Amino acid sequence: MPPISERAHRDDVLDDIYASTILRKGLPKDRFPDSSNLPENVFAAVRDELMLDGNSRQNLATFCQTWVDDEIRRLMDLSIDKNMIDKDEYPQTAEIEARCVRMLADLWNSPTPGDTMGCSTTGSSEAAMLGGLAMKWRWRKKRQAEGKSTDKPNMICGPVQICWHKFARYFDVELREIPLEGDRLIMNVEEVLKRVDENTIGVVPTLGVTFTCQYEPVKAVAEALDRLQKETGLDIPIHVDGASGAFLAPFCAPELEWDFRIPRVKSINTSGHKFGLAPLGVGWVVWREKSDLPDELVFNVNYLGGNMPTFALNFSRPGGQIISQYYNFLRLGREGYTHIHSACYDTAEYLAAEIGKMGLFEILFDGDRKAGIPALAWKLKDGAAIGGYTLYDLADRLRSRGWQVPAYSMPANREDLVVQRILVRHGVSRDLAELLLDDIRRAVAWFEQHPVTRPMTAAEATGFNHN
Template identity: 65%
Template sequence: MALHRKRDSGLDDVFATPLSEKPLPKYRMPDGESRPESAYELVRAELLLDGNSAQNLATFTTTWSGDETRRLMADSLDKNLVDKDEYPQTAEIENRCVHILADLWNAPDHRGAMGCSTTGSSEAAMLGGLALKWRWRQRREREGKPADRPNLVCGPVQVCWEKFARYFDVELRQVPLEPGATGLRPHQLSHYVDENTIGVVAILGVTFTCDYEPVEKIAKALDAIQANTGLDVPIHVDAASGGFVAPFVQPDLVWDFRLERVASINASGHKYGLAPLGVGWAVWRQADLLPDDLVFRVSYLGGEMPTFALNFSRPGGEVIAQYYAFVRLGREGYRRIQQACLDAAAGLAERVARMGPFELLYDGRGALPAVSFTLRDASSPFSLYDLSDQLRMRGWQVPAYPLPPGREDTVIMRVLVRHGVSADETALLADDIRASVERLSKGAPPDSERQAFHH
């Protein structure tokens, strides 16, 4: 009866409804229903405890989207991307994106290239790795040789490649970093490549430092290995971030299908591709580089449509939003956005370098729009972990972490500059880094001396 009176009292404040009188359910679904606006506002209030995504300079993923993108996503909530017979135009848009990317990455015949969308770059990377394994195994079987010990050679890769190796029974030969290096170096390959190597992964935008690995030089090193040993080892380029940066602001950099040894490329549409979270891309140089055993065929407009993603049902909105970005921005729009990000990163790097205690590992020029640096003096009164904690008090999420094996004693800090992170915002970050350094250098003040935060 009391509940009935509350509902009829005319009081429509969300925080005075029955749902707000106790914590939201965590382990059991409630017995009754609630007003939609009440449930919405209370769940939304919990989400305010998350960090501000615009200040999350640890993530590569897109955190800003325009109203048109949001409307297209809302319009596409009911579109299941895998149902190509029911949503043929969404399937056509996915196909257009594949050919646009094949052209962007200089495939010899971009109309005949093979590819697909995925939920992200990690899934796309796994598809590229599976194709390498299948082709290697088929070749070994034709030659009458054992095919039970495949290995994949790489430098400091993202964890998705470790997952691929574990899930699909491939030895991951991760080459240690040399002193002063930020990624795999071509001369290292001869010590790791053998007849069981299914491929080499080259990174266009190393996760840890944001520098590019020298894909063209890696290809030449493999050419030399083939000339000396007969081993023909393909390259898969993990261009999770760089695949949407290099074509626009470093067009003369040769890293893509211009290199005959590059068999496949993965990239993340929801990183520097400027699409919302949930879309990646896998593209093969030509259709015969994707083994037919990995392709399933579904009915499509009375015919057949190949599908080879690991996921099945998934929303079509992210792919549609990606196509919208291609149409809306064009090459010049992407160039302007990525160049603005690079300029903001370079400006931040200059300010960080002038502060004194830091040594730049990557200055935001020539690769991804980012900055990575370490402490110059090992006897510094503070660590980069301390600095990261200080910056978090101001809302900034800037990670500090050790480099991969070979340089694991070096702790670095990395700042990513994405679409939506302006030069003004990076200037404010630089101010906060300087202020944090001053506080940490003097030692943390006692609680009584600390100023309360205020606007």
């Protein structure tokens, strides 16, 4: 066999990319390859496989950002070799992370934004788990001081994303998830009070429920827990899962009280790569005050030449997303975030109005910026679908045009309710919305002309499932 340099030179001179050895024989898939290959040939092969993925801009199921500035791409390139956990080697990346924490504490009205605790994470799920762990540790420490049992912690939530189910299982906490009832599709005060007791580590309202996109009533729950404390002495904290809403409400519903203006709110998590507009791979958690993060959760690590406090679940990870988040804060400010997110709300409201006019669908959430995130959710009206199709069939039909518009069943006790949803993110323009509406109308007309003999079920659907 010729040396690698000779073979590479031969391929470079004689072969077109698609006539090269690697592409003529097909890519190795089950065993580690023996030979090296020219980088442009390998790049072409992998690039072509990626064409089979969906177009992320048409993915209206995801909350995650699918459009970024060119400047962010350049900053990501500059940061690709920086391990953000190594704060001694990359002190400026560490400083930028700390600035972001302070800016978020200020955005969320912390009483001491310059002196609170918080950190970046790989996403809002990790951030949520850190908030949950802090609640559990505070509860356990208090119970131990009182000489009481610590073996039955529980937490209260409404219909939640899978990360909270993971938290409960991984960290041995009973999850008291409030079941849905009738038209009530989120948590309310009465259902929270039915479930709290001395073993409750905290209540977790969601600012932007994944199923219907609505904000849960943080202030009303906090006021109810204030009354409960006066009556019983139970002091139950709140952690707000602001994965989406914590980057929306401060700009588009600033009068809404859900954050650290409410003393009972001890921590907030959010996703930087959702409505924070950063590229995939960054979340944030911030505590109201420094004392709200138990010291027992902070590790001081002697690592690569420096003493470093850390309290994330992950260790080594890239710094580019943090740098990009800071870029967005500086680039947009309150004015820019308000402008961008308001445009998303305008498009969501427009889509809800137009889909409602079709007469087939009942809008469950219409993109009201004071009540939820820029999104809409609907169900089929009873008996309205000519052609016998379900929302699963409609979602499947739209996928043939590249659109991912998820249909899914709701959690207990409304598994009978099938909902379809659209997320309107930065980059989902009015023009794209018009194209989508045209495709929905075409799909409905197709079903009317080609009745479905056996409607698609949830098990057969290729689309989206929260759990």
